[in-house]
Structure formats: C-alpha cells, structure tokens
Amino acid sequence: xxxxxxxxxxxxxxxxxxxxxxxxxxxxxxxxxxxxxxxxxxxxxxxxxxxxxxxxxxxxxxxxxxxxxxxxxxxxxxxxxxxxxxxxxxxxxxxxxxxxxxxxxxxxxxxxxxxxxxxxxxxxxxxxxxxxxxxxxxxxxxxxxxxxxxxxxxxxxxxxxxxxxxxxxxxxxxxxxxxxxxxxxxxxxxxxxxxxxxxxxxxxxxxxxxxxxxxxxxxxxxxxxxxxxxxxxxxxxxxxxxxxxxxxxxxxxxxxxxxxxxxxxxxxxxxxxxxxxxxxxxxxxxxxxxxxxxxxxxxxxxxxxxxxxxxxxxxxxxxxxxxx
Amino acid sequence: xxxxxxxxxxxxxxxxxxxxxxxxxxxxxxxxxxxxxxxxxxxxxxxxxxxxxxxxxxxxxxxxxxxxxxxxxxxxxxxxxxxxxxxxxxxxxxxxxxxxxxxxxxxxxxxxxxxxxxxxxxxxxxxxxxxxxxxxxxxxxxxxxxxxxxxxxxxxxxxxxxxxxxxxxxxxxxxxxxxxxxxxxxxxxxxxxxxxxxxxxxxxxxxxxxxxxxxxxxxxxxxxxxxxxxxxxxxxxxxxxxxxxxxxxxxxxxxxxxxxxxxxxxxxxxxxxxxxxxxxxxxxxxxxxxxxxxxxxxxxxxxxxxxx
Numbered sequence: 001x002x003x004x005x006x007x008x009x010x011x012x013x014x015x016x017x018x019x020x021x022x023x024x025x026x027x028x029x030x031x032x033x034x035x036x037x038x039x040x041x042x043x044x045x046x047x048x049x050x051x052x053x054x055x056x057x058x059x060x061x062x063x064x065x066x067x068x069x070x071x072x073x074x075x076x077x078x079x080x081x082x083x084x085x086x087x088x089x090x091x092x093x094x095x096x097x098x099x100x101x102x103x104x105x106x107x108x109x110x111x112x113x114x115x116x117x118x119x120x121x122x123x124x125x126x127x128x129x130x131x132x133x134x135x136x137x138x139x140x141x142x143x144x145x146x147x148x149x150x151x152x153x154x155x156x157x158x159x160x161x162x163x164x165x166x167x168x169x170x171x172x173x174x175x176x177x178x179x180x181x182x183x184x185x186x187x188x189x190x191x192x193x194x195x196x197x198x199x200x201x202x203x204x205x206x207x208x209x210x211x212x213x214x215x216x217x218x219x220x221x222x223x224x225x226x227x228x229x230x231x232x233x234x235x236x237x238x239x240x241x242x243x244x245x246x247x248x249x250x251x252x253x254x255x256x257x258x259x260x261x262x263x264x265x266x267x268x269x270x271x272x273x274x275x276x277x278x279x280x281x282x283x284x285x286x287x288x289x290x291x292x293x294x295x296x297x298x299x300x301x302x303x304x305x306x307x308x309x310x311x312x313x314x315x316x317x318x319x320x321x322x323x324x
Numbered sequence: 325x326x327x328x329x330x331x332x333x334x335x336x337x338x339x340x341x342x343x344x345x346x347x348x349x350x351x352x353x354x355x356x357x358x359x360x361x362x363x364x365x366x367x368x369x370x371x372x373x374x375x376x377x378x379x380x381x382x383x384x385x386x387x388x389x390x391x392x393x394x395x396x397x398x399x400x401x402x403x404x405x406x407x408x409x410x411x412x413x414x415x416x417x418x419x420x421x422x423x424x425x426x427x428x429x430x431x432x433x434x435x436x437x438x439x440x441x442x443x444x445x446x447x448x449x450x451x452x453x454x455x456x457x458x459x460x461x462x463x464x465x466x467x468x469x470x471x472x473x474x475x476x477x478x479x480x481x482x483x484x485x486x487x488x489x490x491x492x493x494x495x496x497x498x499x500x501x502x503x504x505x506x507x508x509x510x511x512x513x514x515x516x517x518x519x520x521x522x523x524x525x526x527x528x529x530x531x532x533x534x535x536x537x538x539x540x541x542x543x544x545x546x547x548x549x550x551x552x553x554x555x556x557x558x559x560x561x562x563x564x565x566x567x568x569x570x571x572x573x574x575x576x577x578x579x580x581x582x583x584x585x586x587x588x589x590x591x592x593x594x595x596x597x598x599x600x601x602x603x604x605x606x607x608x609x610x611x612x613x614x615x616x617x618x619x620x621x622x623x624x625x626x627x628x629x630x631x632x
Binding site: 059061070073090138143158159162165168170171191196200226255277278282300 | 327330331334345346347349350351353354355356357358359360361363364365367368369371372375382428431432436437438442443444445446447448449451452454455456457458460461464465469470471474475478503507510511555559562563565566569570573586589590593594599602603605606607609610613617
C-alpha cells in the first residue's frame, strides 16, 4: 500500500490546475514558515529546536493515526492467506505458512464462479460510466452555457435532487421496472444513469465548464459552429479532467453499490460482487472466514486500483463539489 | 463554490428575466435529464406519495386506506426505535467524523513532509467504506473473537462481543463512519488552503494564541466548508444501509440495535412487500432529511460567514 506515495507527489498543492476555477483556491496561499509556494523547503531556513520538536510530535501522531486507519485492511489481507482457525488467534501481520486455498475455495463457493460476478459488476459499471459521461455532460453544457426558458427552475430542481434520498423513489421505481419486466436485468441500474439522475456530476461539470473561457466557444460560433459542434469540438475536449473525475467516482460508487443491486438482482446468475459477497455470508461465510476475506479482497482490489490511479482526479473533484 | 453555497445564494437572489435565445438547443441538451427528472425522480415521488395512503403488496391493485399507514407509523414501536437508532447515528457519528476530519486536516500543513502519503492513507478508507467487504471486516474485527479483542488481550483486557452486544453494536458502526473521515478531510484541506496567511500573522502580532486564532480565524473562515460538509454528511448518514445490513445479516439486530430507518424500510417494502407502508416511511424520511437540511440552512445564517 505504500506505493501510493509515488504517484501522488505531483498533486494539487502548488500545482496549477488548468481549467478549474477552483484551482486558485488550492494553490493561492502565500507560504507560511519555511516553505515556498510550491511547498518546497526554502534555502537557508533553519527550524528552531522547538519547531523541530513540534514537527516530530505531529509526525508521530500522524503516523500512529495512519497505522490505526490502515491496520485493519492490512490485517484482512494477511488473514486471507491464513487457515480459518488462525484468523481468530493471530492479530499480527506476519504470515507463517501461506494458505492459498482460501482464494480458490471462495472463488467457487457459490453457484457460479466468482468471475461471473466480477463480470456482472464490470458490465454494470461500464454502462453507468458511459451513461453518466454522455447525459451529465450534455446537461452541464446546457446549464453552463445556454440561456433558455425555465433554466433557473430546472437548475434549482437539479441541485435539490442531489440531496434527495434514493429511498423515496425506490419503491415506485421498483414497481415500474418490475412491470416492464426489468427485475433481474441490469437496466434498472444503468438506465437512470443514461438519464442524468446523478446530479452531482452535472454540478461538477458545470463548475468546470464555467472555468473555460467563453471566448473559446464564441470564436467557434463566429466561425459558424452550432451548439452541437461547439459542445463536441470545443467544450468536451477541454473538460476531460471533469469527465475523468466523473468516470472514477462512478466506477467506485457503482462497484460498491449494494442497495440497488440487492433489490433488483435476486437471481444468482445476475449477482454483482457486492450481492455475491452477501450471499456468501448467508451460505458459508460465518464458518469460512478465510475464503470470505479472500473474496472480500477480490472485490476491493478494483476500487483500490481506481483510487490509486485516479486519486488526483478524486481529490480535485471532491474539493470542487464536495461529493462523498 | 459548492452546490450548497450555490443553492443558498440562489434562494437569496430575485429571479431575473434572462434573454431566452437558445431555447431549442437548451432543451435538446437537457432532454435526457428532463426525461430522467420526470420518469425516474418526480414521477416515482408522486406515485410513492399516493402509495403512502394505500395498502399495496405488488400482487393486487393498491387499495386506498386513507390515514391508516400514518396511524400505523405513530404506533409502530419498531419504527420509533429505528428512528432513535438513526438519529443517534447521525447526531453522534457526523460531528465525531467531522471533528476528526478537521483535526487531521489542520495537522496536515501545507508543504509538510509526507503530506500526500498521509492524505492518501486517510482518504482511502472513505473510498472503500461503503462496500460490503468493509462491513464484513468490521463484523470480524468487532466480533467476540475478533481483531480488537485479540489486541486488547495482548494488554490483558478482556474484550466483549462488540457487534453482538446491543449496547455497543451501534457504537461499532459509528466508529466505521468515523473511519471514513477522508472525504470531508479533503474538503477541509482545500478550504484551509484558502484562508490567507496574513490573517494569522496579524493575529499573532496582536498576541492571539493558537486557540484564539482557531476560534476567531479558522472557524469563521472555514464556516461555509464546515456547513457544506455538515449538510452532506447528515444527508448521507440518514441513508446509511449497507453496513447495518451486513453486520446484522439484514435483521437489524441484536435486539434491533442496528435497525436503521432505511433497513426497516427495506424489510417492510422488499421482504414483507408492504409497499404502501414502505412508501409512507420513505416520505417520512424525506420530511426528516428535508427538515434537517432546512434547519441547517436556517441556522447557518447565524454562524456561516460568506466572504463575498
């Protein structure tokens, strides 16, 4: 897990993020103490003994906190390579004898091999990412650049749907989708994304488009480009970072989603990894923690990789709109 | 800056007539969203409002029952308990999580050594936290023979079944919420970077100590961000479902101590197929979350300071 450091050195602090108007707020503060605006130590600056002691205390606290935060995860990884009886006796991270069996055991513990569930989750995730990218960017362009009737009303409605609990629509939605025979298909999960119901991504993209100089699209308009061409040829290429943030967040959230897939996918061959893991607990899990841990790790790896490679975009996105 | 700030600003400004020159293009670009709004959001909301006054089990047509569901909610002890559990989770869990998030964000100085490493470590759990695997992990580590008790055993303390004891099971889930403090922390970090350093310099010249600076500069300057995090985390916490479902095998146990409102709603709607009652509950949730959010917005006038 430590190799996270290597990718995140080129991060927001002090790096100018082009196109994001919020970037100014992340990089605009004058230096405090012995650092310059890039966060590098300024030459000739010597911390006093007291400052040193304070920094040492601070790092000790942070390292301890980081260890507490990360230890359960490391321990789960270690435990997934241990026989069942050892999981309840071994609190350390050292694995005496690597027990590989948990992985194949867990993989084939349910009626379908785990690869089936991974595939189901992957299909849903890809559908949701495509849906969000297309529908949200279109809506964002309209809100950020176009003037039309009812715009303010629609904008307020859009912002309010960000805060709407999904539970108030899930019951009628379920009834609706079951009447058109969509229960136990992936459509109830993917179709809402095609219809831009993840409003925070619209908001994220609006914020981003607002940061693109209007001269760009006005120049295109003068050259005779319509809205469609302005959108596809000017705006979309410039908002790639916002699209990347949306894609990564959609990946992580859709992959981790349990509630919707629990409701809509009741047939074992349609299970996503999250529902499969739940089914695993119901069938054998309590007696087979090793295999359960092994499959838990399997479901976490894609999220971890998305985090690892997308962290820069996640932090930018979260600082822009504060989405969870 | 944020959706929340935008909303409170919009509610203050009077509607201006804007030139309507892109009507057609605007509505075409918004077409998917508009369909979604009516078909996926507003339509179902209206339908669930209607269903709230019916008895409906999916098989027979909904039967109008007037106020029966509301009367039932008033006398449903399990529902009252689930509200108590959920409110405890929100009112204890959210301030605790935000407190930790702010504390750690303030420790992470700009340009300090290892900043991005620490930030990654603290941020990671909030990305993993909502998945079933983490709930599985929590169930084990706070179990009778779990990791926590093994570690306590090393220092000679005899642990207990944290998840299986009704007195501590909710606490374990609140702790899980605190563990995911990373996303509000990242937002706090961005906000802290916005506060001009000269404010602190001026304050220390005037002899204000660190605590005084925190109260008189950091808190007011950060108040829009604190408010934003508060609104979002409260809304999120009210809707928590997965962890309670997994640690209790969907039962909300032991002794209904992890019976979150959403879990009870799920049981009523999708286990009992009592869709009318579940709809009434869903609307109660909307009213509660909406009320809380409105209250937050109202109170924010007195403590949130917008610098523009």
